[in-house]
Amino acid sequence: MSIAIYPGSFDPITLGHLDVIRRAAACFDKVIVCVMVNAEKKSPMFTAEQRVALIRASVAEIDNVEVEAFSGLLAGYAVSKGAHVLVKGVRNATDFDQEYQMAAINRGICPGLETVLLPSSPAYQHFSSTMVREMIKYGQPMEKYVPAPVAEEIKRKERA
Numbered sequence: 837m838s839i840a841i842y843p844g845s846f847d848p849i850t851l852g853h854l855d856v857i858r859r860a861a862a863c864f865d866k867v868i869v870c871v872m873v874n875a876e877k878k879s880p881m882f883t884a885e886q887r888v889a890l891i892r893a894s895v896a897e898i899d900n901v902e903v904e905a906f907s908g909l910l911a912g913y914a915v916s917k918g919a920h921v922l923v924k925g926v927r928n929a930t931d932f933d934q935e936y937q938m939a940a941i942n943r944g945i946c947p948g949l950e951t952v953l954l955p956s957s958p959a960y961q962h963f964s965s966t967m968v969r970e971m972i973k974y975g976q977p978m979e980k981y982v983p984a985p986v987a988e989e990i991k992r993k994e995r996a
Contacts, residue, residue: 839919840864843872847880848986852960856925861898871905893985911946927956
């Protein structure tokens with residue numbers, strides 16, 4: 837069985853992330869979306885548990901996708917799950933350079949752990965969680981940027 841890990845902070849998950857998940861699910865027997873804690877992001881919009889729940893709701897119709905939270909060394913997590921592949925979405929040359937370096941580091945930690953870089957679909961090349969958080973500040977409609985369960989939760993948070 838081919839198992840791939842798609843790691844990220846997903847705060848919040850965007851339609852671009854969802855596109856990568858769907859495409860990875862078509863390539864591997866199982867995709868585990870791994871919600872990671874990014875220490876550089878000081879004030880997350882959602883807790884890790886909330887992000888897991890929102891992603892699960894967003895991928896409910898994709899049978900071979902699981903979602904878990906993890907904080908620790910990604911390469912070790914991949915080994916513990918029997919995965920030999922990390923999937924990363926790349927939007928531009930900057931993303932590519934960063935992910936290329938991380939792929940080398942992860943393979944150095946865990947020989948045999950490969951990284952597959954999936955270029956963003958053109959419709960989502962400008963999407964990022966940071967951009968979504970900025971659009972929220974300015975009251976923009978979220979349905980163009982995030983899956984429906986996330987848009988609903990953002991509206992709920994705004995009303996509270």
